[in-house]
Every structure is written in structure tokens, then in C-alpha cells.
Amino acid sequence: MWIGTLYALAAGLMWGLVFVGPLLLPEYPAALHTVGRYLAFGLIALPLAWADRRALAQLSRADWIEALKLAAIGNLLYYLFLSSAIQRAGGPLPTMLIGTLPVVIAVCANLRDNGRDGRLPWPRLVPPLLVIAAGIACVNQAEFAVLRAQADADVGRYALGALLAVGAVVCWTWYPLRNADWLRAHPDRSPRAWATAQGVATLPLALAGYALLWGGMAVGGAEFDMPLGPRPLAFIGLMLAIGLFASWLGTLCWNQASQRLPTALVGQLIVFETLAALSYAFMLRGEWPAPLVLAGIALLVAGVIAALRVRPERVPAPVSAPDRPPAP
Numbered sequence: 001m002w003i004g005t006l007y008a009l010a011a012g013l014m015w016g017l018v019f020v021g022p023l024l025l026p027e028y029p030a031a032l033h034t035v036g037r038y039l040a041f042g043l044i045a046l047p048l049a050w051a052d053r054r055a056l057a058q059l060s061r062a063d064w065i066e067a068l069k070l071a072a073i074g075n076l077l078y079y080l081f082l083s084s085a086i087q088r089a090g091g092p093l094p095t096m097l098i099g100t101l102p103v104v105i106a107v108c109a110n111l112r113d114n115g116r117d118g119r120l121p122w123p124r125l126v127p128p129l130l131v132i133a134a135g136i137a138c139v140n141q142a143e144f145a146v147l148r149a150q151a152d153a154d155v156g157r158y159a160l161g162a163l164l165a166v167g168a169v170v171c172w173t174w175y176p177l178r179n180a181d182w183l184r185a186h187p188d189r190s191p192r193a194w195a196t197a198q199g200v201a202t203l204p205l206a207l208a209g210y211a212l213l214w215g216g217m218a219v220g221g222a223e224f225d226m227p228l229g230p231r232p233l234a235f236i237g238l239m240l241a242i243g244l245f246a247s248w249l250g251t252l253c254w255n256q257a258s259q260r261l262p263t264a265l266v267g268q269l270i271v272f273e274t275l276a277a278l279s280y281a282f283m284l285r286g287e288w289p290a291p292l293v294l295a296g297i298a299l300l301v302a303g304v305i306a307a308l309r310v311r312p313e314r315v316p317a318p319v320s321a322p323d324r325p326p327a328p
Contacts, residue, residue, distance in 0.1 A: 012272025
């Protein structure tokens with residue numbers, strides 16, 4: 001149990017890097033953060049693909065198309081939304097919204113598959129959801145107060161950041177559900193090889209995105225030093241760090257935790273990612289969170305843990321009408 005918990009903590013600490021990358025290099029556009037991160041991850045996936053080459057060779061054309069869809073929405077579009085949100089609204093509010101993902105995914109999966117997996121009892125689920133909403137509201141109120149205290153406050157930019165964070169939640173709610181559909185439809189395939197296939201599929205998408213971004217900046221006359229920006233060494237180092245630690249090693253640690261801990265407990269430990277990301281964000285600011293922010297974080301963590309403890313109830317099978325005897 002302790003080793004599994006430490007693995008989950010390590011995964012959360014590494015995944016938290018994703019949320020501070022856009023803050024470490026704020027002069028870099030969010031699109032460049034996105035294609036740079038997944039270009040690094042795609043390159044890291046190549047040796048893994050060589051190790052899984054036999055399993056990858058069994059994938060059909062339709063499988064690779066599905067891997068491209070998952071990579072495009074679950075990787076590139078998700079992180080484009082998230083990095084754009086962080087650069088506009090700061091770190092805390094987008095991090096809090098992303099922290100609701102375990103509950104949002106569970107609710108959406110239950111609404112879609114309650115005939116197979118059971119139905120979540122709403123009377124027990126609504127109170128934790130209200131607690132989560134109250135936590136997000138506390139952090140939003142605190143961040144909005146900080147924004148209004150600034151002379152050059154841009155409320156519209158902050159609101160757009162919050163909306164983009166919601167878009168990131170939508171992308172990463174769709175991704176695990178669609179990914180689980182493929183895994184259930186192909187029980188004879190290796191989940192590890194399927195994850196590697198998505199990493200390989202990310203590489204050409206990231207390359208194409210990088211080329212489009214570079215060309216678009218050149219045509220638009222943007223004053224940005226492509227391809228690596230004004231701080232090339234910092235950019236390359238950050239992209240490699242996020243690609244290695246957040247995209248690969250963090251997932252490896254999470255899989256190790258999943259093998260050692262009950263599934264219900266693992267779902268609750270995803271809050272390590274949220275706590276790590278919030279800690280990094282306030283460390284970059286060089287300040288302690290305000291009391292209202294601390295209260296909001298506590299409410300979010302309590303609400304997520306309480307919601308994940310609600311167990312589905314079996315849906316009774318419909319009773320078919322008895323056969324009538326044939327009319328004389």
C-alpha cells in the first residue's frame with residue numbers, strides 16, 4: 001500500500017509540471033508549447049515502438065486512424081486548451097477545473113453505460129458535486145480579486161482562460177471514454193502497445209502542427225524567433241522534461257500504483273496531480289495561497305474523494321411481458 005501510494009505521489013508530482021510549463025515560458029505561444037511537448041513525447045515513443053513492433057504490426061488501418069483521433073484530441077487539442085487557459089487565467093483556476101476530471105469522467109461514463117456498469121445514485125452524488133463547485137467558486141473569487149487589484153486587469157482575458165479550461169475538461173472527458181471503448185472492443189490487444197501506438201501517432205501530428213505554426217507566423221509577420229524562440233535552450237529543456245517525466249515516466253509510475261492499490265483508492269489519489277500543480281503555481285508566484293484559496297482546495301479534494309466513493313447501483317433488467325396464447 002505504501003509503495004503504491006508513493007508511486008501515485010511521484011506520478012502526481014511529475015504530472016504537475018504540465019500546468020507550470022506555460023508559466024515558465026510565458027512569452028512562448030500556447031500552440032508552440034503544445035507541439036513542442038508532443039514532438040518530444042513522440043520522439044521518446046520511437047524506441048518504445050521498436051520494442052512493441054510485433055504488437056504494433058497487428059494494428060489495422062482503422063486502429064491507426066483511431067489512434068490518430070485519440071492523439072489529436074486527448075493530447076494536442078487538450079494541451080492547447082489547457083496551456084492557453086493557464087496563460088490567460090493563471091495557474092490556480094484551470095488546475096482546479098482539471099481537478100474535477102475524475103468525477104466528470106465517472107459521471108459521464110455512468111450516464112452513458114449505466115445499463116452495463118450500474119447507475120450512480122444522484123441523491124448521494126449531488127452533495128459532493130456541490131462541495132466541488134463551492135471549492136472552484138472560492139478559488140475563482142480569490143483569483144478574480146487578485147486580478148481586479150491589478151492596474152492593467154483584463155477580465156475578458158481571464159474569462160476566456162476559464163472557458164478554455166472547460167474545453168480542456170471536455171477533451172479529456174471524451175478521451176478516456178473513447179480509449180476504453182477501443183480496449184474493450186479489442187481484449188486480445190496489449191494496452192501497453194496501444195499506448196505506444198498513440199505516442200507514435202502523436203509524432204506526425206506534432207510535426208505537422210509545428211510546420212503550420214512556423215509557416216503561419218512567417219506569413220503573418222509575427223515577431224517571434226522561430227523555430228525555438230528567444231530562449232531555445234530553456235524551451236528544449238522544458239519540452240524534453242515534460243515529454244519524459246509528465247508524458248512517459250509519470251504514466252509508468254501511475255501504472256505501478258494501479259497494480260498495487262485498489263481501483264477505488266487510485267481514483268482518489270489523482271488529487272496528487274492537482275495539489276502538485278497548485279503548489280508549483282504558487283511557488284512561481286513566490287507567495288502563499290490566500291485563505292480562500294486554501295479553503296477552495298480543501299473543498300475540491302474533499303468533494304472529489306467523496307464523489308469517487310459513491311458506488312453505482314445495479315439497474316434492474318426490464319421485465320418482458322409474458323407471451324400470450326395464440327388467439328383461437
